[in-house]
Amino acid sequence: MALPLCWAEDRYRDDAGPYGRNLLMDRLMCGIEDGESSEGSNFNPQFWETLGQAFKATSQEATKISLAYSKPPLPSEEDCQKLSDGLLNAILATSTLYYSLPKKQGITLRKTIREAVADVIEGTMQLIEVILNSRIQSLSQAQLVSTGSVWEACDQFEQLPKDxxxxxxxxxxxxxxxxxxxxxxxxxxxxxxxxxxxxxxxxxxxxxxxxxxxxxxxxxxxxxxxxxxxxxxxxxxxxxxxxxxxxxxxxxxxxxxxxxxxxxxxxxxxxxxxxxxxxxxxxxxxxxxxxxxxxxxxxxxxxxxxxxxxxxxxxxxxxxxxxxxxxxxxxxxxxxxxxxxxxx
CATH class of the missing domain: 1.20.1410.10 (I/LWEQ domain)
Incomplete structure (x- = not known):
């Protein structure tokens, strides 16, 4: 399956810094679209277990970033790269799994999963936006709320319909x-x-x-x-x-x-x-x-x-x-x- 073009761009933008707005906003914005897996693909019975793991991983990586940017000192460039890699890989895994769900499993089911994945991505984007716009002195209320929104979006996996x-x-x-x-x-x-x-x-x-x-x-x-x-x-x-x-x-x-x-x-x-x-x-x-x-x-x-x-x-x-x-x-x-x- 071809991934969205923006995922294949240079890992970091020089004009935005190693953890800049362009890196995260552009990547996350195009993390999911209404795509379709190949018509000949078969539904993997392990799909739901794997998707649940991807939701959990995204929640964990978002929590790591939130904690790392909750108080000074800022993470080093090396740590920042690890944090951003972890989050982006979790998001990529989640959106890739959505793409692998064939339409023959049901248009309504696919729409429901797409909306759930979009909620996770949008919650993550909001969290990053808050972090980028905050003065790193202490964990802000906005950052707490945004982190909680990511947790809530990821936790909804348990309530998702499975057919x-x-x-x-x-x-x-x-x-x-x-x-x-x-x-x-x-x-x-x-x-x-x-x-x-x-x-x-x-x-x-x-x-x-x-x-x-x-x-x-x-x-x-x-x-x-x-x-x-x-x-x-x-x-x-x-x-x-x-x-x-x-x-x-x-x-x-x-x-x-x-x-x-x-x-x-x-x-x-x-x-x-x-x-x-x-x-x-x-x-x-x-x-x-x-x-x-x-x-x-x-x-x-x-x-x-x-x-x-x-x-x-x-x-x-x-x-x-x-x-x-x-x-x-x-x-x-x-x-x-x-x-x-x-x-x-």
Whole structure:
């Protein structure tokens, strides 16, 4: 595998010193990109153990540098070279391992590992930046925080998914959590009475406002009901898809891995669509915008159900809830259309 060009540059830059900004910033910045191992490569079953060791080594080397530059005297040029070599080799090992993870193991899995490795590199860059900008008298608070950030980034290895099924389950669980929060926020606003902004807007003089743009009308509230139904269908859809993936999801074949990636891609669109609909529901309500955003969300949910139905996570035993949710989406969308005819 070809390494990034910047790793093959001269080990040290004369204009930056043996441990200068150019050496570390340039090398670390290009330590990881969205590359791909050769298509013919096989997945090494020792990958996860080796990656864990690389994360641990990076944490240890970052700690060495932080301690060496925590108080005077500064390390000698020879010691500085050893320290920088140790850190750069650990970073190189980590990014090289990422490159060796084939896409056939799962796009979602690769993305998750890339983000984890990027967190390690970015944390290390921040630590070096703090050291380069500090006066070496004593261990600064900023240096302590930056060192802790590197430790935290490296420690996350233990929580990383080790196959595409676990990666997709984790990411869809996150999407479900965001949708739950959006739904709860809207329900709380509705339960707060006629004025959804009562907790954030206040008249300093009278304690009351006459701006009717902050209130829902009766027509607005009739429209809100099916919109809320669509948001609830979004939550139910993600919850059922997640349950089906946990029960039936597999990574034994390339098709199964790809189907899980497809589900990760389409479910990613649900939360932003829910947010757009929720925002358009607040007063002053534009019914045409609400109808448009509801139609967008309905389309996304239909696509989620379609992809789920055609995948291995949806055997015949799961088809009942798929049809039920399809009907619920249609029911609420038809109500929204009927209530917004005059807005067209």
């Amino acid at each position: 595409n099924h676990a990666a997709v389950v984790s990411i869809v669980s996150g999407y479900l959590g965001v949708v739950k929060d959006a739904l709860e926020e809207m329900e709380q606003a509705l339960a707060g009475g006629e004025d959804p902004f009562s907790d954030v807007l206040e008249d300093d003089i009278t304690g009351a406002r006459g701006n009717q743009d902050t209130y829902w009308s009766e027509a607005d509230r009739r429209l809100i009901a099916p919109c809320l139904g669509l948001m609830k269908a979004s939550k139910a859809c993600l919850k059922k898809v997640l349950g089906a993936m946990k029960t039936h999801g597999k990574v034994e074949t390339a098709d199964q891995v790809a189907q899980l990636d497809d589900l990760a891609d389409i479910t990613q669109e649900v939360s932003p669509s829910v947010d757009e609909l929720a925002l358009s529901m607040y007063p002053p309500m534009n019914q045409a915008a609400v109808r448009l955003n509801a139609a967008k969300l309905s389309s996304v949910l239909k696509k989620v159900l379609e992809i789920t139905r055609s995948s291995h996570v949806c055997p015949d035993t799961e088809s009942g809830w798929v049809q039920f949710l399809n009907n619920a989406i249609d029911h609420n969308m038809n109500k929204i259309k009927n209530l917004t005819q005059d807005a067209l």
